[in-house]
Amino acid sequence: MKGRHGVAPFDPVVAPAPSPVDLHTHTRRSDGVLEPAELVAQAAAAGVRTLAITDHDSLAAWRELLAADAVPAGVSLIPGVEINAVAGGRDGFWEGELHVLGFGMDPDDAPFEAALHSQRQQRRRRFDRILARLRELGMPIDEEVEQLSIGHDDALGRPTVARALIARGHAESVEDAFRRWLGHGQPAWAPRGGLGPREAIRAIRAAGGLPVLAHFGEARQRIGVVRELVEAGLGGLEVHYRGWERATVESVASVADELRLVATGGSDYHGDLGPYAQTHALLWVPSSVGDRLREALRPANA
Numbered sequence: 142m143k144g145r146h147g148v149a150p151f152d153p154v155v156a157p158a159p160s161p162v163d164l165h166t167h168t169r170r171s172d173g174v175l176e177p178a179e180l181v182a183q184a185a186a187a188g189v190r191t192l193a194i195t196d197h198d199s200l201a202a203w204r205e206l207l208a209a210d211a212v213p214a215g216v217s218l219i220p221g222v223e224i225n226a227v228a229g230g231r232d233g234f235w236e237g238e239l240h241v242l243g244f245g246m247d248p249d250d251a252p253f254e255a256a257l258h259s260q261r262q263q264r265r266r267r268f269d270r271i272l273a274r275l276r277e278l279g280m281p282i283d284e285e286v287e288q289l290s291i292g293h294d295d296a297l298g299r300p301t302v303a304r305a306l307i308a309r310g311h312a313e314s315v316e317d318a319f320r321r322w323l324g325h326g327q328p329a330w331a332p333r334g335g336l337g338p339r340e341a342i343r344a345i346r347a348a349g350g351l352p353v354l355a356h357f358g359e360a361r362q363r364i365g366v367v368r369e370l371v372e373a374g375l376g377g378l379e380v381h382y383r384g385w386e387r388a389t390v391e392s393v394a395s396v397a398d399e400l401r402l403v404a405t406g407g408s409d410y411h412g413d414l415g416p417y418a419q420t421h422a423l424l425w426v427p428s429s430v431g432d433r434l435r436e437a438l439r440p441a442n443a
């Protein structure tokens with residue numbers, strides 16, 4: 142159905158029940174707001190039974206929760222990570238990046254941890270450059286950043302800078318901070334270094350994980366890009382994504398089917414838009430998605 146001006150009205154995905162699966166979330170170990178234990182507790186309370194914390198460049202949350210025996214009964218927590226890969230030389234990608242999720246890596250794999258550590262160092266360098274630009278712009282936020290109590294090995298990201306900018310009255314929301322200051326080409330933007338998409342895919346595979354292309358809504362229109370990544374070892378596509386309309390989910394699902402990729406899905410919850418339950422209410426990932434991911438990971442873990 143087309144609207145009055147020929148533009149189809151937004152047709153959101155409506156969750157028929159509380160989503161039992163969320164395979165894309167962030168905590169304070171990267172650029173999220175909640176502590177890992179708070180996130181799993183809130184997700185469990187919302188009805189999630191298969192959960193992955195996919196902090197940027199870090200498996201710290203998974204390790205902490207397992208070590209503290211803090212995963213609620215009935216919740217299956219899959220080791221996860223998100224690598225924001227620099228697409229380099231390719232035009233038209235959001236922020237010049239492709240995001241690769243990894244599931245089921247061996248958390249004790251030393252080369253993988255070394256790769257993630259190097260990614261986190263690159264993040265810190267970029268973070269410091271952004272803070273320096275803001276100082277030059279007469280907007281020092283070092284104190285606020287300090288108060289956000291960032292651990293020395295956490296995977297820092299721009300949402301944390303955005304929260305500090307909001308605290309100082311320089312922006313109204315994280316989105317607004319990106320639009321005015323932090324987004325690609327804005328006054329405080331700084332380039333990202335680190336792994337490219339192929340290298341990220343290979344690193345995840347080498348650690349026994351399944352690499353999945355995140356929130357690539359244009360998968361059908363740019364299927365050539367997806368095919369190239371499949372050749373490099375890509376094994377899945379994020380098909381269900383909070384906020385996507387039905388047509389986008391169906392279009393990305395058709396690419397996953399065609400290329401025999403494992404379909405995943407999640408909220409990409411960071412915590413800026415309120416408690417987890419609020420975001421979760423807008424998410425629909427069928428339980429079959431969690432089952433298929435576990436099946437796909439089984440041979441690697443056997």
Ligand SMILES: [Zn+2]
Pocket residue numbers: 223240355356
């Ligand atoms: Zn992402």
Ligand SMILES: [Zn+2]
Pocket residue numbers: 165167195223409
């Ligand atoms: Zn994410």
